[in-house]
Amino acid sequence: MITHFQWKPLHKNLPGWKLSFYFNKLAVQALYHKDGSIEWIANPPAKPDEEKLTSMIHDLMVYHVYE
Template sequence: MITHFQWKPLFEDRNLPGWRISFYFKKQSFQAIYHKNGEIEWTGIHPEADDETSVKSMIHELMLYHVYE
């Protein structure tokens, strides 16, 4: 489960899409850029291959709830 999920616009002009996201997963901190097309670009370490698909799914759900709603 993702905890402490945070997001902020990538650019000061909020009309331009793109967001910096950060969160914890399995007690480890992760940071990424969430692009307008849904692509996730990891800016540091990324989840293990076994977890990456489920983490991306959770991120998409959180972004839909927080940003697009």
């Protein structure tokens, strides 16, 4: 489960966001690009968790940014 999810724009007028959150007790940082791709910066998830985590992040971004 994702906790303490935070996001902020990378640039004032361009799409792209810096994300930070906790997942499995690790502080994770990532960049969310306008095409929906995710670039892991700190503590990337293990391969078995990456697909599930990516889906959760997409849902959160739709809720917080696009609606």
